[in-house]
Amino acid sequence: MTSENNGYTWPNADAILDETSAFIETMGHRMVLNDRDAFEAGLERARSAAEYEPEARLSYLAALMYDGIATRHALMDGNKRAGAIASLTFIAMNSSFLDVSENELEAKLRARVAGELSVSDLADYFEANIYPDIE
Numbered sequence: 001m002t003s004e005n006n007g008y009t010w011p012n013a014d015a016i017l018d019e020t021s022a023f024i025e026t027m028g029h030r031m032v033l034n035d036r037d038a039f040e041a042g043l044e045r046a047r048s049a050a051e052y053e054p055e056a057r058l059s060y061l062a063a064l065m066y067d068g069i070a071t072r073h074a075l076m077d078g079n080k081r082a083g084a085i086a087s088l089t090f091i092a093m094n095s096s097f098l099d100v101s102e103n104e105l106e107a108k109l110r111a112r113v114a115g116e117l118s119v120s121d122l123a124d125y126f127e128a129n130i131y132p133d134i135e
Contacts, residue, residue, distance in 0.1 A: 006050040008061065009093040011086060013040045019089070020075070020082040032076035039075070042068030043086055058094055059127035060120075062087040067112060067119050080109055091126075095133045098126060 017039070021031040033039065045068030046061040070083030084105070091098055098105070108125050111117045117125075 006047075006054060008050060008058070008090075010047055011043070011089045011093060013043050016043065016069075016082060016086045016089065019085050020078055023081060023085065024078050029077065031078055033074065034076055035072075035074045038072040039069065039082070042070075042072045042074065042083070044068075046090070057123070057127065058091060058096060059130055060123040062091050062126050062130075063112075063119050063123035065090055066109065066122065070109070070113050080113055084109055087126075091130060092133070096130050097133050098129050099131055100129045 013036070017031070017033065024031045043065060046065040049064050050056050050061055066083040066087040068083070069086050070080045073079055075082055088098060100108075108117065108122060112119070112122045
């Protein structure tokens with residue numbers, strides 16, 4: 001599920017699609033992938049940014065990952081869910097966690113897709129609520 005690059009550990013497309021499919025199935029639906037290339041491009045958006053912006057913070061990369069997946073409509077349904085799964089997985093894979101309520105997170109993610117928040121705004125929200133995972 002992981003590969004390391006630019007100091008970060010990155011999720012791969014198959015793992016995120018599997019997790020998204022499993023989640024959607026819990027609601028009695030089936031995930032339909034319309035455009036795998038678009039999904040992978042959305043997922044890779046953050047990795048590309050890290051290549052060109054080595055100082056990019058985890059919060060910004062997670063916001064780019066969410067936006068890249070949620071706005072490309074690669075899935076028939078569940079694009080925002082897939083984006084959330086990817087960004088939260090990315091944060092967790094990099095020894096951190098997002099400490100917010102599910103309702104608050106859902107509102108912020110919906111606001112981003114609706115154009116009410118910019119990617120930078122979402123990154124600032126993540127930054128204010130990401131904490132190191134101490135075990």
